[in-house]
Amino acid sequence: MTINETLTTEAGWIARGGTPVTPRTGRLRPLGLREVRLRDGFWQRRQQTNRDNSLAHIEQWLEKAGWLGNFDAAVTGDLPAARRGREFADTEVYKLLEALAWEHGRTGDEEIDRCFRSIAARVIAAQEPDGYLNTNYGRPGQAPRYSDLEWGHELYSFGYLIHAGIARARTAGEEELFAAAVRAADHVCDMFGPGGIEAFCGHAEIEMALVELYRLTGVRRYLDQAKLFVDRHGHGTLADIEFGRSYFQDDIPVRDADVFRGHAVRAVYLAAGAVDVAVETGDADLLAAVTRQWRNTVAKRTYITGGMGSRHQDEAFGDDFVLPPDRSYSETCAGVGSVLLAWRLLLAQGDLRYAELIERTLFNVIATSPADDGTRFFYTNTLHQRTVGAEPPSDVQVPRAASNLRAPWFDVSCCPTNLARTFASLAAYVATSDDDGVQIHQYTAASIDTVLPDGREIGLEIDTEYPADGRIAIRITRAPETPWTLSLRVPDWAAGATLDGLAISRGLVQLRRRFTAGETLVLDLPVRPRLIAGDDRIDAVRGAAAVQRGPVVYCLESVDVPVGVPFDSLHLDPDTEPADRDGTVVVTCRTTPPAKLDWPYRPLTEAPGDGVPLEVALHPYHRWARRGPSTMRVWIPLTPER
Amino acid sequence: MTINETLTTEAGWIARGGTPVTPRTGRLRPLGLREVRLRDGFWQRRQQTNRDNSLAHIEQWLEKAGWLGNFDAAVTGDLPAARRGREFADTEVYKLLEALAWEHGRTGDEEIDRCFRSIAARVIAAQEPDGYLNTNYGRPGQAPRYSDLEWGHELYSFGYLIHAGIARARTAGEEELFAAAVRAADHVCDMFGPGGIEAFCGHAEIEMALVELYRLTGVRRYLDQAKLFVDRHGHGTLADIEFGRSYFQDDIPVRDADVFRGHAVRAVYLAAGAVDVAVETGDADLLAAVTRQWRNTVAKRTYITGGMGSRHQDEAFGDDFVLPPDRSYSETCAGVGSVLLAWRLLLAQGDLRYAELIERTLFNVIATSPADDGTRFFYTNTLHQRTVGAEPPSDVQVPRAASNLRAPWFDVSCCPTNLARTFASLAAYVATSDDDGVQIHQYTAASIDTVLPDGREIGLEIDTEYPADGRIAIRITRAPETPWTLSLRVPDWAAGATLDGLAISRGLVQLRRRFTAGETLVLDLPVRPRLIAGDDRIDAVRGAAAVQRGPVVYCLESVDVPVGVPFDSLHLDPDTEPADRDGTVVVTCRTTPPAKLDWPYRPLTEAPGDGVPLEVALHPYHRWARRGPSTMRVWIPLTPER
Structure with missing residues (x-):
């Protein structure tokens, strides 16, 4: 040739605008x-x-x-x-x-x-x-x-x-x-x-x-x-x-x-x-x-x-x-x-x-x-x-x-x-197709228009402010007369997800039916912030927690800590759930003033004192250092065990 | 010249055998x-x-x-x-x-x-x-x-x-x-x-x-x-x-x-x-x-x-x-x-x-x-x-x-x-001198013979199996007729130290008196094993403890762990003091089988289960890998907080 x-x-x-990867065989086809x-x-x-x-x-x-x-x-x-x-x-x-x-x-x-x-x-x-x-x-x-x-x-x-x-x-x-x-x-x-x-x-x-x-x-x-x-x-x-x-x-x-x-x-x-x-x-x-x-x-x-x-x-x-x-x-x-x-x-x-x-x-x-x-x-x-x-x-x-x-x-x-x-x-x-329909892998505002191998034309319009918001509206813009399958990914963190108000389990949700142009499905993924622990074989995150909201990892930045509170003094209270205030995540910390040390090792029994409670805002990790230089941590130490 | x-x-x-560092001034003189x-x-x-x-x-x-x-x-x-x-x-x-x-x-x-x-x-x-x-x-x-x-x-x-x-x-x-x-x-x-x-x-x-x-x-x-x-x-x-x-x-x-x-x-x-x-x-x-x-x-x-x-x-x-x-x-x-x-x-x-x-x-x-x-x-x-x-x-x-x-x-x-x-x-x-005497800095078996600037001759003989044993016998072998000062260092870890059976505090112990050739002082430094925590700003040792016995840091080696117990499953019980059995340190651990994971992060609330208690021997860190290749850790994770 x-x-x-x-x-x-x-x-x-x-x-079709080209695509980077076009396998000749496989489970899914790229768009x-x-x-x-x-x-x-x-x-x-x-x-x-x-x-x-x-x-x-x-x-x-x-x-x-x-x-x-x-x-x-x-x-x-x-x-x-x-x-x-x-x-x-x-x-x-x-x-x-x-x-x-x-x-x-x-x-x-x-x-x-x-x-x-x-x-x-x-x-x-x-x-x-x-x-x-x-x-x-x-x-x-x-x-x-x-x-x-x-x-x-x-x-x-x-x-x-x-x-x-x-x-x-x-x-x-x-x-x-x-x-x-x-x-x-x-x-x-x-x-x-x-x-x-x-x-x-x-x-x-x-x-x-x-x-x-x-x-x-x-x-x-x-x-x-x-x-x-x-x-x-x-x-x-x-x-x-x-x-x-x-x-x-x-x-x-x-x-x-x-x-x-x-x-x-x-x-x-x-x-x-x-x-x-x-x-x-x-x-x-x-x-x-x-x-x-x-x-x-x-x-x-x-x-x-x-x-x-x-x-x-x-x-x-x-x-x-x-x-x-x-x-x-x-x-x-x-x-x-x-x-x-x-x-x-x-x-x-x-x-x-x-x-x-x-x-x-x-x-x-x-x-x-x-x-x-x-x-x-x-x-x-x-x-x-x-x-x-x-x-x-x-x-x-x-x-x-x-x-x-x-x-x-x-x-x-x-x-x-x-x-x-x-x-x-x-x-x-964002999405793929197979012989029987379309699979949505990533949720973001997009319009999808494709033709299945047998000539059936499918059109979708996705509206969402995800990941800030977990509501994802999927409007059917073009649909064949025959049934086809719309596959949706419900992420592993999304316990409590709903589709059109009905509870759905995590994993693959496959809707095989006739769809009508103009109809809208609403997928709701609960993006509430959660405290995450690491496997304790990961030395450096033992005794610490991270915050994840939806797929987004959050972080603590020094610019969000009140003046006078040493960044290293903040310890996360493991017993208080993080709050979600209009998309801003707020965690409850205790401030334990950093010890003045000659030597940073002490008998285990000599635990540091209780701290003072303080609420601190976290922001998405991907936004860090966008408000100027700061110190930052994704993994926040927990208040030490008594 | x-x-x-x-x-x-x-x-x-x-x-005098030479010495590497000979300052013309300073608080102490090298020997x-x-x-x-x-x-x-x-x-x-x-x-x-x-x-x-x-x-x-x-x-x-x-x-x-x-x-x-x-x-x-x-x-x-x-x-x-x-x-x-x-x-x-x-x-x-x-x-x-x-x-x-x-x-x-x-x-x-x-x-x-x-x-x-x-x-x-x-x-x-x-x-x-x-x-x-x-x-x-x-x-x-x-x-x-x-x-x-x-x-x-x-x-x-x-x-x-x-x-x-x-x-x-x-x-x-x-x-x-x-x-x-x-x-x-x-x-x-x-x-x-x-x-x-x-x-x-x-x-x-x-x-x-x-x-x-x-x-x-x-x-x-x-x-x-x-x-x-x-x-x-x-x-x-x-x-x-x-x-x-x-x-x-x-x-x-x-x-x-x-x-x-x-x-x-x-x-x-x-x-x-x-x-x-x-x-x-x-x-x-x-x-x-x-x-x-x-x-x-x-x-x-x-x-x-x-x-x-x-x-x-x-x-x-x-x-x-x-x-x-x-x-x-x-x-x-x-x-x-x-x-x-x-x-x-x-x-x-x-x-x-x-x-x-x-x-x-x-x-x-x-x-x-x-x-x-x-x-x-x-x-x-x-x-x-x-x-x-x-x-x-x-x-x-x-x-x-x-x-x-x-x-x-x-x-x-x-x-x-x-x-x-x-x-x-x-x-x-090991030791230094000043105008009025001799300072012992490091405890090890040694004989010291020196002459003070004013001509007074001082001889000491130190017998000890330190750091395996905390007993240090210091025999005076030569002493002037006049009083002089013997200074001893009592390490910071040595709470409970005694000199000739009398309790002494940590830090510098200065004995100024006449000594008699032939007399022996016995310094006893309690080298019992202790659990040590790190400042929790040291990420990687948070939620873990080390064991120190006297000045010697200990470690856990895989060759000391029973066959079939995964090395990473061992967690130290923070409530059990390490035992000292004729110089071998034994700690109480719990074995929590390592999780089989797809992803090493989990909601904080999903804590791993309780483990099975197990006693394990530790050896000095300086001895590690002397019995052949092994895995090893100085900082041992603590059993997670419930």
Whole structure:
């Protein structure tokens, strides 16, 4: 099939606005970015900020930092002298292109389209005749191609290029960047296929990209290559490093591992690629292996926010139950990767808990990172800020994890671009379809219009201020004459949920019947605040509680504590339920003045005194530090046992 | 004064066995390594293992790893091709020389003396005519001298060379290595003195060395240079790095800081050098600043073991109360540095809490690191081991912090040599004198023979199995006719202590009277095990307790838990006192089977069930992993509140 033919077969997707992940088989089918349109609500506002501010902000920084200029310098022969940024700087340009492609796909926005074309042209010009494209390798004075698979990020970089090309193909049918992506993929298969270099990239990403390219083109070679890369992990192929081979998942074969480990972004990206391979090759064992790892990771290595990765040193998962709030790395990109993975598992298996983790991660990691105006970002997402930080100036690029406040740009600036492509394609995660109907996974104001495989047209309009409010009105706007199934997810926390006033149990609610255009269903999810305890194997949250309201994790910020009350003196009274006053959560604390200590250890029997009661307001964790620098904690110590 | 004259004036120290730190002023005076001799007991056994096994083990590894050969290669012109090891590899040779010097000083051991001479000759041969000595810099193909003050460790390396030279001068009067050290110090002063490079070394150490050289030689230039180095910290002189300038204490001037921060070893080394400068220049403000920092650090940034530094990423102090047991870095060298610092403060001020922290650090960090045979070492000292590790083979050099068991040698092998010089000079920390008598700071079997400044001769013999047993017999072996003061430290944990059967209060006990040779005092410190709680601002130990018996912290090891009882199911019953059965500590636990979880967070009201009672034996933390790999925890969760 030629590229033109491929793009023609994608024409169906183009009309539907494209979508990032299109498995050829599986329990559920994705919808396109024009089949689900976000309407005024929590996520639409963030998507609009991404469109209005973040995309231009990112483009400006890519110019200013010289990472876009690297491609021009490749053409003019000014590399390596003119090279700027880290070894993976090219990928931020590709991720911006992917974000622009989705944004244009969902809206047809011409300004976005022009921006895409202009950047894509600069990228394409830098590609070498054999398909290789990387501004950091292979020229005189640069390291040779593929000389540093551990840290070089070359295949990782190709992965993002391919994703950008696919996004453009699926949303515009435009062939130039897609053709460059195909040339790159062919080059990768030539170099790393049978008889080639028997290794893989120290940062997984190419696996997902190659499978998606197979989905788009039907060219089996890409799927085979992705499978080779997945299977090559875990045999000690890459060099040992100080962090150990688990850092890039070269310690245990994917099929044999029980839990995610090593660098968190690498781990979830590899797992997502492995799911893609498993689904397309019908490899039930591989799918079962990743599912097992996901379950163990969610049960033992995930923060209450959905955040993954607790180690600063190597941006890695800690051991089971090593989840200290104050050293939560919880990289924004790991949150994005966790959504990418859970989405693939959801499409394959239909299990609600994947949607539940996606919701948790969206509201508590993805929504937390960007500033209100979309021009500053958290790279890491701590759950406990002990000192009041200072916001970095808006023109300064900062080390990735050093800032404890949102920063405009980072030396390693993967998170802003990863968020941009996520927000632009966010509608894809709201709902799916199968042969018999539509499944709603995420509750947010949206309109859904889709056609089932048998031609039945279904239209829904969701109105809600969720998660601030638990009332979700679902109006049927188009419905076939025959019965079909509307599936609703009732979250695990939503005990007491009702549908049209009738009590429903948690889990999957399937309504199979005829619906009438114009009728409205009202789902009510009780979002009252609840005190949450952690498994006491999580050392750092023992004797403390968090507050969750609906899917949203709350936090205590110093700006909400009366002047004169030391932040560390606040202890939550476990016997008083948190109150919900028009959406503001109020908890009852006792203030025990911090001890003046020479030494912070004392006989157990010498307990501190009773405290003074005090009511304190909590706000959603994703809103923290939006009112200026503060100290903050998600887990609040309980008043000590007497 | 010539070098020969200097060594002559040191003759007094040579007879007394030398001592590492000899302030010209201060509250207390150090004793020499022949004035305090360890006798059969806890520390003597470790000192003997150091002599019998560790010193040879270190020498063999220095040869095998090529770090000693670097000096030969410098002479034969084979650098940089033949260079082995990290940029600071030279220093391990210097620290071995210092250890050998103290060992020979205290015993006159001829084999040790030969070993010293042989290694020293190879080092001295590599020194360049202008006094510069470093096998990693300045030759064609190497980085230029002083081109990387942030990471190069050149002055740090000179510091250890100077310390080795001083140790030799104070114990043998041998002039060759001392002369090399003086040439190096002169070179440093020429290069970094007034009008020279206005910077300092990214790793403090030279400051202590230069002051000690001033103490030995009386040459003011060395003291002035040390003061310059101390004062140059904190003004943003060194380049900013990802860890921030606090990493090498270049964020805040020493006089202005309130607490230790950044890389823990660098922080305590700099503080020790600053105390030295303050004492010799009579700078009360500087001494007060370091004292303030020490107090805040001990109150808020120190593990119950005395360990310092909780961050793996940058081997650094965390924020106040960030002391997670499972990510305790607590580097062995930071423990050594903490002892060096507290000892200088103790000599300057006489405050017992310095001796108390030294004791805690010796028994719970320094004693923990080496294996029983002295040929394997912990680099980091975790307080919570969650997975059973595998002991590295005896012929393999491992990454510094990767091993969770004692390893024979490390890529960065600072700890084994730092321990070696500490064990060889350990007697120095036992006691001091002043004009009116002797102060005993550390209780261990020892004989003390010293002469007060007015010529009065005092002899003591301490017999004890402390800390296994709290009975300490102090026999007077020589006493003047006139009254003098014997000062004893009664530790803060020792409520109920008695002296000759009479109750005494905690703190300083001063006995001023005539003593008779042959009389024996019996101090009894009740070492019964106690449950200890942490300040609840230390997240990770909230709702948990540790057990301390005397100065020794205990731990729970999986090898002591009955087969079939999951280690993580054990919860300490806070209402049952630990029992002491002939030195074995037994605690009452309840076993709550770990929950089978999909998600490790639950409503606070859904508490886990009651457990089954079980008695479990604890052992001293310093003995952990001596019976093979195990899981371990110092802080044991309490049975949850009902």
